[in-house]
Amino acid sequence: MDKRVARTRIGTVMILAGVLVILAAGGLYLHIRMEERQAGESAAEVTDLLLNMAQDAPRPEPGSPEGTEGAEERITPEGEVTAVIDGETYLGVLSFTGYGLELPVLAQWDFEALRQAPAVYAGSVAGNDLVIAAHNYRSHFSVLNRMVVGNEVVLTDPAGHAIRYVVRKIEVLQPTAIEEMTAGEWDLTLFTCTYGGKTRQTLRCERMT
């Protein structure tokens, strides 16, 4: 009798635990999707501001053009034009031709920054060794898993200068391959985590003149 009761109790606990795990999985899924959605909305707002700045440059008169309130243009020591929006410095907008995706690029990365937008991990535009990292959110760099060699990426700075890059190589790097990632052999490198997060999906791009 005692054994039967014990088994019943064990079975009940297991069912309850299973249900809790299933609920937790559902919660995690919703949380991730909400985080992705927020990241997408935040990126879209900044993208609009940056593209407005790019469209209106050069400005005939001092002051912010319409639709760019809160944005301020700055020039780095390397001569790159950046924009400061809500205290964050942006390098420009990255457009993935044919995928209908436009994303702002933060000039410096940290883990918090990556939750908002793709960010410069290393290098510079002028040095032709730019490396940009981003989360593999559906609204951010999950597109890297669908892109193929020959696709075009355009980086538009706040002054309206557009630089075209073409994807020349796609590779998967180990998370420890920092030197390989930043060796400077490519004009532009984009990377994000592969599904599972163990490796890095990496697109190598060549700058077009």
Next chain:
Amino acid sequence: MRQKSIKLGVLVLLAALLASLVIPAWAALPEKESSLTITFQYQSTVLPNGVFRAYRVAAASDTGKYPLTEKFLAYYPADTGRTDISGIEDTVGWNALAVGLENYVNNTKPAPDASGKTDSNGQLKFEGVKTTGLYLVMGDPLTIGRTVYTPQTFLVMIPGLKESGNQYEYLYDVTSTVKVTAETRGGSGGGSGGGGTKPTPVNPTPVDPTPVDPTPDDPTPVDPVPDDGRYFEMEIPHTVIYIGPKHRPETDFTLHFLPLDNAPPIIKKSEVYSETVDPSGTVRRTVDASSDAPQEMMTVATLSEKYPRETTTGTITFTAPGLYRYYLYEDIGNKSGVTYDKRGYDVYVQVTETEDGGLTGSWWGQVRGGGDEKYYTLEHVNTWQETKKSPANNTPTKSKLPQTGTELWMVPRMMAGGCGLVAAGIAVRGRKRNG
């Protein structure tokens, strides 16, 4: 793809050079008997009895590098290890090279490979020019009546290229027209004419009907030419080199050429000097307008290519014999990763009288604080080395790339685990019923 584009760009650039210069491009250079004929003419005036010399400076090559001939091997200082002419991409570079070689010849007096006088038609076919190569052609000033005709030194490559439809053919019998400036002694007048590789020099006695007025706040504008009309013009070339890995950043290097003591200024106070900006690798010249006379020339060279950028000071006009001194130095910038050349050169110009009462001169440089060694090429060599980003700024994790993945992959695993637990729980309870 990029290399193809660069090669194509170089070919197009060199083909364009052919149209305006005598310096062509070639892909292959079969050895063949060659000749060089020059025409010495000022506007419609044919100039016979003009004395010219031709020096074979370098061999022709199909690699873009032209190995210097033995007598010009010392053109570049030995410590640079340079034994060929390479990397000259535009007219500025070729002009600067011509000026530098002219000065080298004036200083070292090598024997010409060919020489002669122009005939009654103003033409001279150099008998000694029989092989392909890069030739430097120099001539003496010719006085006819009160007018002095000064030929400009130029470089010519043999074989040249001849456009034939959409293609180019090698031209082994090259004809070139000398660019000439004319100046009438004891009065005004003058000008320039003809072709060649050097730019038209600043005319000391302008015939421009609308000369630039002196600035209102400058009551005594400098006139480089005294009443006796004697003057000597010179350009001093210098080279900026930028060495480093392939993807080094484009960088501005600013050089100053500062007249010292009684050295004449490079430009007049009222002049504003500028030069075309080339978007692919710029040399732009500006004048330090804020400084009082003597004014210095400031050259800003923007480099991202591996090749040296050769340029010149612009024309300096000397009106009296003497030893003049300039100081050439480069600004020490703060671009990250760039090591700037800190050498400063004292540049001396020795101006002397010629037998016919004119002026001539030569120059050399000495590294300030570097001994008495004379340099006939002035170089500033800059290097770039990639600097790793500070871990504090941009790489919080030293050993790994940032984790940019979401935890979405956990969801199906958790679902599977949960379902498994539920199933197991049901199974356990089911055994009770069976029992």
